[in-house]
Amino acid sequence: MSSNQKPKATRQAFGEVLAELGTKHTNLVVFDADLAKSTKSEMFAKKFPDRFYEMGIAEANMIGTAAGMAMQGFVPFICSFGCFVTGRFDQIRMSVAYAGANVRVIGTHAGVGIGDDGHSQMGLEDLSLMRGLPTMTVLQPCDELETRQMIEFLMTHDAPAYVRLTRQNLIPVHDGEYRFRLGRVDVLRESATANVAILATGATVQECVRAHEILQKQGVQITLANVPTIKPLNSDDILDIAKGHRWLLTVEDHYTIGGLGSAVAEIISDRSGPTRLVRLGVNDQFGESGEPIELYDKFGISAAKIVQTVSGLLNS
Amino acid sequence: MAYESLREQAQKMRVSIIEMLTEAKSGHPGGSLSCTEIVAALYFSEMRHDPQRPDWSERDRFVISKGHGVPAVYAAMAHAGYFPVQELMTLRKTGARLQGHPDRRRLPGIEASTGSLGQGLSVAQGIALASKLSAKPWHTYCLLGDGEIQEGQVWEAAMSAPKFKLGSLTAILDYNHGQIDGRVDDVMSLEPLADKWRAFNWNVIEVDGHKFEDLIPALQKARKATDKPTFVIAHTIKGKGVSFMEGKIEWHGVAPNKDQETAAIKEINAKGVRS
Numbered sequence: 266m267s268s269n270q271k272p273k274a275t276r277q278a279f280g281e282v283l284a285e286l287g288t289k290h291t292n293l294v295v296f297d298a299d300l301a302k303s304t305k306s307e308m309f310a311k312k313f314p315d316r317f318y319e320m321g322i323a324e325a326n327m328i329g330t331a332a333g334m335a336m337q338g339f340v341p342f343i344c345s346f347g348c349f350v351t352g353r354f355d356q357i358r359m360s361v362a363y364a365g366a367n368v369r370v371i372g373t374h375a376g377v378g379i380g381d382d383g384h385s386q387m388g389l390e391d392l393s394l395m396r397g398l399p400t401m402t403v404l405q406p407c408d409e410l411e412t413r414q415m416i417e418f419l420m421t422h423d424a425p426a427y428v429r430l431t432r433q434n435l436i437p438v439h440d441g442e443y444r445f446r447l448g449r450v451d452v453l454r455e456s457a458t459a460n461v462a463i464l465a466t467g468a469t470v471q472e473c474v475r476a477h478e479i480l481q482k483q484g485v486q487i488t489l490a491n492v493p494t495i496k497p498l499n500s501d502d503i504l505d506i507a508k509g510h511r512w513l514l515t516v517e518d519h520y521t522i523g524g525l526g527s528a529v530a531e532i533i534s535d536r537s538g539p540t541r542l543v544r545l546g547v548n549d550q551f552g553e554s555g556e557p558i559e560l561y562d563k564f565g566i567s568a569a570k571i572v573q574t575v576s577g578l579l580n581s
Numbered sequence: 582m583a584y585e586s587l588r589e590q591a592q593k594m595r596v597s598i599i600e601m602l603t604e605a606k607s608g609h610p611g612g613s614l615s616c617t618e619i620v621a622a623l624y625f626s627e628m629r630h631d632p633q634r635p636d637w638s639e640r641d642r643f644v645i646s647k648g649h650g651v652p653a654v655y656a657a658m659a660h661a662g663y664f665p666v667q668e669l670m671t672l673r674k675t676g677a678r679l680q681g682h683p684d685r686r687r688l689p690g691i692e693a694s695t696g697s698l699g700q701g702l703s704v705a706q707g708i709a710l711a712s713k714l715s716a717k718p719w720h721t722y723c724l725l726g727d728g729e730i731q732e733g734q735v736w737e738a739a740m741s742a743p744k745f746k747l748g749s750l751t752a753i754l755d756y757n758h759g760q761i762d763g764r765v766d767d768v769m770s771l772e773p774l775a776d777k778w779r780a781f782n783w784n785v786i787e788v789d790g791h792k793f794e795d796l797i798p799a800l801q802k803a804r805k806a807t808d809k810p811t812f813v814i815a816h817t818i819k820g821k822g823v824s825f826m827e828g829k830i831e832w833h834g835v836a837p838n839k840d841q842e843t844a845a846i847k848e849i850n851a852k853g854v855r856s
Binding site: 294316318320326329332334336341363365 | 684692696697700704706708715734738740
């Protein structure tokens with residue numbers, strides 16, 4: 266873990282790096298739909314007002330407009346809450362993905378981790394929706410460093426992309442040596458004797474790091490990997506981890522349907538083997554208002570609940 | 582004169598539309614024939630484009646938002662020289678570049694992939710914003726269907742294009758009064774239409790969408806606009822040019838059979854270039 270970085274929301278890291286990249290990348294344009302203060306695109310807006318488009322509360326029009334600009338060689342980032350922007354699914358399906366427009370769709374306020382505002386503001390099916398679109402790259406960083414690297418990567422990546430960001434602060438899990446590689450799984454803790462391997466993405470990575478610490482104190486070894494790319498996800502990386510473990514556990518602040526858990530299930534179901542998969546996440550129910558920590562507990566994705574699940578598996 | 586040669590192009594396009602739809606055994610004759618003069622005016626008079634260089638960076642851009650009307654565009658492109666006229670017969674066939682609705686990744690010269698209604702004006706707005714930001718001279722045209730503008734997204738774009746002072750954007754409405762479930766005026770009336778677009782701060786021009794004498798001056802006026810986008814309401818007839826299709830909703834999305842093809846082409850050619 267890096268000591269020189271403080272906990273930071275990935276939306277904040279996004280806003281900061283975007284405003285920095287605007288200097289070097291003069292084809293970078295940014296759109297927001299009346300949420301620039303929340304998505305943190307306002308930092309770019311203040312620095313580059315000529316390349317920032319305030320679209321008002323009209324996400325569908327924002328998506329199409331950005332697609333038109335992308336087709337002329339600009340690199341548009343369009344920002345809103347994940348639920349609102351992916352809720353305009355048909356516009357992303359047609360004007361972005363099918364049209365081959367390299368728009369970067371930024372969805373902040375991922376999952377129940379936003380807390381108080383409740384279900385209507387929570388992106389819980391956004392990964393599922395975006396993963397279903399051909400050509401779409403789907404990314405979710407777990408700390409500041411990874412966010413910065415992903416956004417810079419997207420300046421030249423030749424495909425439309427969705428990036429899922431958090432409202433809440435996340436602890437740094439990477440040191441300065443880390444390099445984000447599209448599609449690749451990022452193994453954080455490895456143990457030759459572990460029976461359980463956890464695959465986590467986004468905000469749940471820090472919960473899993475804590476769970477790992479607790480389990481280690483109890484003398485239980487686990488493997489822990491961060492999965493920053495939901496699509497295209499490298500099958501070999503997943504299968505390599507599956508091979509050495511009895512249990513694979515996916516942990517995400519997203520529905521258990523359609524997100525990381527489903528992506529891993531699709532990969533391992535293509536091979537026969539003894540590894541069993543358990544998917545943790547919001548299990549086919551709506552989110553609700555509350556303290557983020559309490560909600561993570563309630564939906565079974567807090568460090569304590571992850572420890573409980575792992576212990577249960579090992580005793581089964 | 583110039584208008585007569587445009588009428589010749591429109592006549593050739595109509596024949597091609599009937600031929601390709603008959604061959605494809607499906608498609609949308611009504612809304613392709615209603616926008617034939619509009620598309621002809623763009624491809625053979627108003628747009629700066631080069632069929633040999635569809636990716637020419639300074640070309641004018643045309644988005645057909647009513648994607649089901651794309652046979653009219655394919656016909657114009659073929660007769661302008663983008664691809665051989667013979668390729669029109671591949672419409673809707675497996676592996677074809679001429680998809681049932683336009684696909685920009687398959688066919689060079691198609692600017693936007695449309696077919697899910699209501700999205701093209703936003704895309705055209707983005708293309709116009711790109712010309713403004715990069716100080717490029719191109720003009721952006723967008724063709725909308727009348728039923729299409731029942732989609733809410735169109736009104737989001739109607740609100741935003743004047744905000745961005747997009748004088749380089751011209752939207753043209755193919756007001757043929759027909760949609761799948763009936764007459765537009767019954768399904769969901771658009772009226773008072775001109776008032777609505779004026780209230781949204783657009784220049785509004787009303788024309789007979791089948792008369793080049795009307796269309797060409799309107800498009801030229803639109804091109805001169807500097808601070809406001811222009812909305813051209815083109816009054817048209819669904820199925821125009823084929824008497825048994827004219828004004829008939831049932832010809833929205835049904836292809837002619839061989840006998841109907843013969844009758845339609847005979848009639849189009851007999852009418853010739855009369856306006």
